[in-house]
Amino acid sequence: xxxxYIAGVGMTTFGxxxxxxxxxxxxxxxxxxxxxxxxxxDRIGFAACGHVRQxxxxxxxxxxxxxxxxxxxVNVENACASGSTAFHLAWQTIATGQADxxxxxxxxxxxxxxxxxxxxxxxxxPSMGLVLPGQYALIARAHMEAHGVTPEHFAKISVKNHDxxxxxxxxxxxxxxxxxxxxxxxxxxxxxTLLMCCPTTDGGAAAVLCSDEVLGEDGAxxxxxxxxxxxxxxxxxxxxxxxxxxxxxxxxxxxxxEMAGVEPSDVDVVEVHDATAVGELTHYEALGLCEVxxxxxxxxxxxxxxxxxxxxxxxxxxxxRGHPLGATGVAQVCELTWQLRGEAHGRQVEDARIGLVHCxxxxxxxxxxxxxxxxxxxxx
Amino acid sequence: xxxxYIAGVGMTTFGxxxxxxxxxxxxxxxxxxxxxxxxxxDRIGFAACGHVRQxxxxxxxxxxxxxxxxxxxVNVENACASGSTAFHLAWQTIATGQADxxxxxxxxxxxxxxxxxxxxxxxxxPSMGLVLPGQYALIARAHMEAHGVTPEHFAKISVKNHDxxxxxxxxxxxxxxxxxxxxxxxxxxxxxTLLMCCPTTDGGAAAVLCSDEVLGEDGAxxxxxxxxxxxxxxxxxxxxxxxxxxxxxxxxxxxxxEMAGVEPSDVDVVEVHDATAVGELTHYEALGLCEVxxxxxxxxxxxxxxxxxxxxxxxxxxxxRGHPLGATGVAQVCELTWQLRGEAHGRQVEDARIGLVHCxxxxxxxxxxxxxxxxxxxxx
Numbered sequence: 001x002x003x004x005y006i007a008g009v010g011m012t013t014f015g016x017x018x019x020x021x022x023x024x025x026x027x028x029x030x031x032x033x034x035x036x037x038x039x040x041x042d043r044i045g046f047a048a049c050g051h052v053r054q055x056x057x058x059x060x061x062x063x064x065x066x067x068x069x070x071x072x073x074v075n076v077e078n079a080c081a082s083g084s085t086a087f088h089l090a091w092q093t094i095a096t097g098q099a100d101x102x103x104x105x106x107x108x109x110x111x112x113x114x115x116x117x118x119x120x121x122x123x124x125x126p127s128m129g130l131v132l133p134g135q136y137a138l139i140a141r142a143h144m145e146a147h148g149v150t151p152e153h154f155a156k157i158s159v160k161n162h163d164x165x166x167x168x169x170x171x172x173x174x175x176x177x178x179x180x181x182x183x184x185x186x187x188x189x190x191x192x193t194l195l196m197c198c199p200t201t202d203g204g205a206a207a208v209l210c211s212d213e214v215l216g217e218d219g220a221x222x223x224x225x226x227x228x229x230x231x232x233x234x235x236x237x238x239x240x241x242x243x244x245x246x247x248x249x250x251x252x253x254x255x256x257x258e259m260a261g262v263e264p265s266d267v268d269v270v271e272v273h274d275a276t277a278v279g280e281l282t283h284y285e286a287l288g289l290c291e292v293x294x295x296x297x298x299x300x301x302x303x304x305x306x307x308x309x310x311x312x313x314x315x316x317x318x319x320x321r322g323h324p325l326g327a328t329g330v331a332q333v334c335e336l337t338w339q340l341r342g343e344a345h346g347r348q349v350e351d352a353r354i355g356l357v358h359c360x361x362x363x364x365x366x367x368x369x370x371x372x373x374x375x376x377x378x379x380x
Numbered sequence: 381x382x383x384x385y386i387a388g389v390g391m392t393t394f395g396x397x398x399x400x401x402x403x404x405x406x407x408x409x410x411x412x413x414x415x416x417x418x419x420x421x422d423r424i425g426f427a428a429c430g431h432v433r434q435x436x437x438x439x440x441x442x443x444x445x446x447x448x449x450x451x452x453x454v455n456v457e458n459a460c461a462s463g464s465t466a467f468h469l470a471w472q473t474i475a476t477g478q479a480d481x482x483x484x485x486x487x488x489x490x491x492x493x494x495x496x497x498x499x500x501x502x503x504x505x506p507s508m509g510l511v512l513p514g515q516y517a518l519i520a521r522a523h524m525e526a527h528g529v530t531p532e533h534f535a536k537i538s539v540k541n542h543d544x545x546x547x548x549x550x551x552x553x554x555x556x557x558x559x560x561x562x563x564x565x566x567x568x569x570x571x572x573t574l575l576m577c578c579p580t581t582d583g584g585a586a587a588v589l590c591s592d593e594v595l596g597e598d599g600a601x602x603x604x605x606x607x608x609x610x611x612x613x614x615x616x617x618x619x620x621x622x623x624x625x626x627x628x629x630x631x632x633x634x635x636x637x638e639m640a641g642v643e644p645s646d647v648d649v650v651e652v653h654d655a656t657a658v659g660e661l662t663h664y665e666a667l668g669l670c671e672v673x674x675x676x677x678x679x680x681x682x683x684x685x686x687x688x689x690x691x692x693x694x695x696x697x698x699x700x701r702g703h704p705l706g707a708t709g710v711a712q713v714c715e716l717t718w719q720l721r722g723e724a725h726g727r728q729v730e731d732a733r734i735g736l737v738h739c740x741x742x743x744x745x746x747x748x749x750x751x752x753x754x755x756x757x758x759x760x
Binding site for chain 2: 052053056057060064067069070071072073074075076077078079085089092093096097098230231232233234235251361370371
C-alpha cells in the first residue's frame with residue numbers, strides 16, 4: 001500500500017440552488033479541486049462520483065461538461081455514504097498503484113427530486129416500518145434511559161454546530177439558535193425536533209488525491225491519508241440494545257485507527273455524520289472519543305466545540321452546512337483538508353494535526369445502515 | 381498485482397419476471413455463485429453490485445435477504461456496463477490484495493420501471509438529440525457507405541445469436557429467425573429493425589472471485605482473469621468518422637490484451653455487447669478480431685458463429701439471452717466461465733482456452749458512451 005495524499009479540494013456553497021443543474025454543481029467543485037491541487041486535469045487517471053438520486057451517468061456528464069472525457073469513471077451509491085465511498089475508492093486506487101492522481105467527487109441536487117422513493121427503496125427499516133427520524137428517536141430514548149442523556153444534550157449539539165457554521169462560508173445556514181429554540185422547534189419524532197435534523201440541500205464537493213511519487217510536483221501543501229476503511233451494516237433486531245455504540249461506526253473506526261496507527265485521543269478535529277444531533281452524540285462513543293455512556297459529558301463540558309479537546313463538525317456538520325447526500329462525505333474531506341492546512345478561517349482548530357472523517361449511509365438495514373467510511377488524515 | 385481467479389458463477393434465467401423482486405433475482409444469482417465457488421459465504425471480503433435503476437442500497441438489500449450483512453458493499457452504476465464495472469472492481473480488490481474472496485453481482489428488473497428517465501438523464505446524445513437506436517443507425521449507415529456492409533450483415537448477426545441461444549437455458553429467447561424475418565421485423569431506426577435490438581429483460585448474475593492464495597481450497601475448476609481494463613468515452617463530434625472502430629472499445633481492449641499478454645488471434649470465445657446487431661459488427665473491428673472494414677467478411681464466412689474461428693456470443697448475447705442492464709456484464713462472465721470449464725452444454729466452443737468479455741455503457745457521451753470494460757479470461 002502506497003501513501004496517498006490530498007492534493008486539492010473544492011466545493012460549492014451548500015444550500016438551495018434551484019436554478020442550477022447537478023452537473024454545474026459538480027463541475028464547480030471539480031474545477032476548484034483540480035485548481036487547488038496544482039495538477040493538470042489530464043493527470044487524473046481515475047474518477048469516482050458519489051450520488052444517490054442524480055440518474056445514470058452523472059459522473060461522466062459532469063466531467064464531460066469540463067472536457068474531461070476518457071478518464072475511467074465509476075459512479076457509486078452507498079446512501080448517505082456515497083461521497084465517502086467515492087473517496088475510499090479513489091484512495092484505494094492510488095494506494096494500490098492503479099493511478100498516481102485520482103478524483104473523488106460527489107454531487108446531489110435534492111430540491112427538484114420529483115417525488116419520494118418507492119417505499120421498498122427508501123430508508124426504512126423493513127422489519128419495523130420506521131423512517132430515519134423515528135429510528136433516531138428510538139436511539140435517543142435508549143440513551144436517555146440508559147445514560148441519563150436529556151433532550152437538552154441533543155439541542156446543545158445542534159446549537160454548537162449552528163454556531164460553528166457561522167464561520168463557514170460554504171454552509172447552508174450561518175445562523176445561531178438557542179437551546180430553547182432547538183427544543184421548541186417542531187417535533188419530528190419525539191424527542192427529535194426540526195432543528196436537530198439536517199436540512200434538504202444541493203451541492204457538490206471534490207478532492208484530488210495523489211501518490212507520494214508525484215507529491216510535491218505542484219508545490220501545494222498536503223494532507224496525508226493515513227487510513228481509510230469501508231464497512232457495511234449488520235442486521236439490527238428487536239433485542240438490540242440501542243444505547244450501545246453502533247457497530248457500523250465502530251468497526252470501520254477501529255480499522256482506520258489501526259491502519260493509521262493512532263488512538264482516538266490523538267485526534268484533533270473531527271467531521272461526523274450528524275444527520276441528526278442524536279447521531280452525533282452516539283458517534284462520540286462509537287468513534288472512541290469517550291467511554292460508552294459518557295457522550296453527554298463531552299457535550300456538557302464543551303469538549304466537542306471549537307476550543308474543546310475534540311472539536312467535532314467545525315464546518316457546521318450536516319445539521320448546518322447541509323446534507324446533499326452524495327456530496328457530504330467529500331465535503332467532510334474538504335473541511336478537514338482546510339483545517340489541517342490551517343486555512344479554515346473563522347472556524348480554525350488551532351494547530352490541528354490529526355483529523356477524522358466519519359460518514360454513514362442509512363438504509364434498509366435501518367439502525368445499522370448500508371455503509372460507513374472512516375478515514376484518518378494527517379497534516380504534513 | 382496478484383493473479384485473480386473466478387471461483388464460481390451463477391445467474392437466473394433472463395426474461396420477464398414480473399412476479400419477482402429485484403432482490404430475489406439478485407440472491408438467486410449470488411447463492412448460485414457462492415455454491416459454485418465452494419467457499420463459505422463468510423469468506424467474502426468485498427462485494428460490488430452493478431445496477432442502473434433499482435434504487436439506493438440494492439446491493440445491501442439483496443445480500444441482507446441472504447443474511448450476508450457486514451461485508452463492505454459498493455453499488456456501482458456505469459449504464460449498461462454497470463455489471464462489468466462491478467466485476468472490474470472486485471477483480472481490482474483482489475488483484476491489489478484488499479481481499480482474498482470477493483463477489484461481483486448485477487441485478488436489474490426492467491419490466492416494472494415506472495416510467496422513462498428524465499430526458500437529461502437518458503441515453504441521448506445531447507449534441508444531436510439521438511436516442512440509442514438512432515445512434516446505431518448512423519453507425520450502420522457509415523459502415524454501409526464506407527465498407528460495403530449491407531442490412532443483411534446485421535440480420536445475419538441477429539440470426540446467429542438467436543441460433544446460439546437455443547442451446548442456452550438461461551436465455552430469454554430460444555427461438556430461431558431467418559434473415560428475412562429479421563429484415564422484415566418492425567423498423568426501429570432504418571436500417572435497424574426490432575430483431576436487431578436487444579429486448580427488455582429482468583435478471584441477476586453473480587461471480588465469486590478469489591486470489592491465488594486461497595485457490596484450490598474448494599477443489600473446483602478455475603478460470604484465471606489475465607487482464608481487465610475500464611475506460612470511459614471521449615466526445616464524439618459531427619466530424620467523427622462513424623465507420624471507424626469506436627475508441628471506447630478499442631482503448632480498454634488494447635489495455636486488457638497487453639495486461640494479459642495475448643493477441644486477438646489467441647482468443648477462442650468472445651462475449652460482446654450486442655445491444656444491437658450493428659454494435660456487434662463494429663466491435664469485431666475494435667476488438668481486433670479482424671482488420672477495419674472487414675467485419676462483414678467475418679459474418680459472411682461464419683467465423684463468429686459456433687464452429688467458426690472466433691465464436692462470438694455463444695450465449696445468444698444481449699440480442700437473445702436478453703439485457704437486464706446491471707446483470708449483463710456479469711452474465712457474460714458466467715457464460716465464459718462455463719465455456720472455459722467446458723460446461724456450456726448445447727453451445728460449447730470446443731477446447732476453448734482464452735475468452736474475451738466486452739461490455740459498454742452508452743450514455744450522454746453518445747456514440748462513445750460512458751464506460752467500457754474488456755477482460756481476458758483463461759482456462760486453467
